[in-house]
Amino acid sequence: MAKKTQQQIYWANSMFGQADREFNAKCAAILRDNGYDVFLPQEAVVNKGEGKSSPTADNIFRVDTTAIVNSNILVACIDQESIDCGVACEIGIAYTHGLPIIGLYTDIRQYRTGQGRMYKNLYVIGAIEASGKIVENLDELIRYLDETKTNQSSTRTHPEQHFGAVAKNYVEFVNRLESWYSPHWTISKFLKAFFTTTPTGKRILEFGCGSGDLSVYLAGHNLTTQYIGYDKSPEMIKIAKLNEKQGVFFTDSWNDVHYQADQQSFDMAFSFFTLHDIERPEIAVKSISECIHPEGRIIICDLSTWDLPQTTSLLQKELAQPIAIKDKRFNTLILSEIASLSGCIIEKVEMITPSINFPSKKDLLDYLEFFGIFGGMDLPLGLSLEKADFFRPKIEQILQKQEYPFNDQRAFIVCQLRKVS
Structure with missing residues (x-):
């Protein structure tokens, strides 16, 4: 396994369907193999139970918000036709706390023109771009994370x-x-x-x-x-x-x-x-x-x-x-x-x-x-x-x-x- 970078990533994505959970787990494993710590909400005790648990709204909010403010960066998956409302909220909290935000947008409909092009809420996109950037695949995400870590000190006045x-x-x-x-x-x-x-x-x-x-x-x-x-x-x-x-x-x-x-x-x-x-x-x-x-x-x-x-x-x-x-x-x-x-x-x-x-x-x-x-x-x-x-x-x-x-x-x-x- 790669050497730890000491950076924790908060992974923000829908997690209620099997496909989403498997995608989240796969991405988290790749990031961890590249040396990053990853907080994956679906792995938190409050969210476990395969549909059998009934965490309260306060439980979920406190656990996930604590993880956001103690992370170094937030990666937000925005592939849904309408950006998941929980993800949008997590983006807002991350912005308020000055965390860099990376939007992961892999949906092929972003390349289409006319009626087939997917629309994204520009307010949410603006929050991401004000704090980071949007990438189109996992390879680009990892490259950007590595560049951000390498260049982090150069963005501040010495x-x-x-x-x-x-x-x-x-x-x-x-x-x-x-x-x-x-x-x-x-x-x-x-x-x-x-x-x-x-x-x-x-x-x-x-x-x-x-x-x-x-x-x-x-x-x-x-x-x-x-x-x-x-x-x-x-x-x-x-x-x-x-x-x-x-x-x-x-x-x-x-x-x-x-x-x-x-x-x-x-x-x-x-x-x-x-x-x-x-x-x-x-x-x-x-x-x-x-x-x-x-x-x-x-x-x-x-x-x-x-x-x-x-x-x-x-x-x-x-x-x-x-x-x-x-x-x-x-x-x-x-x-x-x-x-x-x-x-x-x-x-x-x-x-x-x-x-x-x-x-x-x-x-x-x-x-x-x-x-x-x-x-x-x-x-x-x-x-x-x-x-x-x-x-x-x-x-x-x-x-x-x-x-x-x-x-x-x-x-x-x-x-x-x-x-x-």
């Missing part, structure tokens, strides 16, 4: 590449952005308040240092004996290195950080607005915790799931985008899980909630562009690099209709972790 592209204008834009907050808030203000109650003279690591602003603040206030800034973007590191001096070092190599930690563990680590851009933030925090000494602290300041609610809701509704897709921003539950996995405990959590007034449409568009939102970063909108050019003019039209200044709410979550010995 943060290090994105911020490398905007590195030259990064500081200037952040200064603009911070001027729109009310009450006025900056990372420097946060640090001033933080170090009021924290001893100085520390060895400090910054994960995701960007252009190195933290090092400038620390050096200017004599708050550290040694600072190392790490960022995956070589372009950002080039800018940060302009701030290098004795006791201040920047690198885009995590091996350099480990080498320094092996010489002497860090007392404290900071991460500002970085972890939400990482696919597995718990692994990043665990790596950070390995570089600080027992009882050392990790301070995380990042986007929360409550950030920019007006902008998020406006774009979700106007673009008719999925509303239940994965949100990579943080809340207390996510931070608690990260702390547990990284050998830390949470000492305190607080929220920073300045309002923000985007002065003009251009300013709001600049924000979306600068932070990679058109390519799927930050906001849970289901956007991607692949469809950025399609959605950009639509978003511009939506924002054109708004009144400015456009008011929204920032919601940053600050968490202090302590490494347990």
Whole structure:
């Protein structure tokens, strides 16, 4: 058997006739032989019984919906003359949760013209095509599944590449952005308040240092004996290195950080607005915790799931985008899980909630562009690099209709972790 792909497919098709059940079982076996996990509703306990069982509507709905939202992709068989109503519902649920959808359409009547051509409900077809594509046979289905898995990462903006592209204008834009907050808030203000109650003279690591602003603040206030800034973007590191001096070092190599930690563990680590851009933030925090000494602290300041609610809701509704897709921003539950996995405990959590007034449409568009939102970063909108050019003019039209200044709410979550010995 082929190696598992770690992707689960939800197989959506009519399953009440013998022919359908046999077709479903055959297709599931082929997909499993190609390394895919398949949830086949007819195999679920609630649906077994060869017509003798009487599951309730609630039983069926709960079991199958749970399987959909825990799958990676939905394959919908749409050969019926009228798309099976259960399949249509499953397509809708999958779309709402941001799952890719593949329609399997093998009926030869799709090739006919005139009265012999089979009609499909265009609303359902639109939901499939907005999330994936329609294929005509099993071989094409498997090829597309394999391509989707291979190309999955290329459809998302890679943060290090994105911020490398905007590195030259990064500081200037952040200064603009911070001027729109009310009450006025900056990372420097946060640090001033933080170090009021924290001893100085520390060895400090910054994960995701960007252009190195933290090092400038620390050096200017004599708050550290040694600072190392790490960022995956070589372009950002080039800018940060302009701030290098004795006791201040920047690198885009995590091996350099480990080498320094092996010489002497860090007392404290900071991460500002970085972890939400990482696919597995718990692994990043665990790596950070390995570089600080027992009882050392990790301070995380990042986007929360409550950030920019007006902008998020406006774009979700106007673009008719999925509303239940994965949100990579943080809340207390996510931070608690990260702390547990990284050998830390949470000492305190607080929220920073300045309002923000985007002065003009251009300013709001600049924000979306600068932070990679058109390519799927930050906001849970289901956007991607692949469809950025399609959605950009639509978003511009939506924002054109708004009144400015456009008011929204920032919601940053600050968490202090302590490494347990």
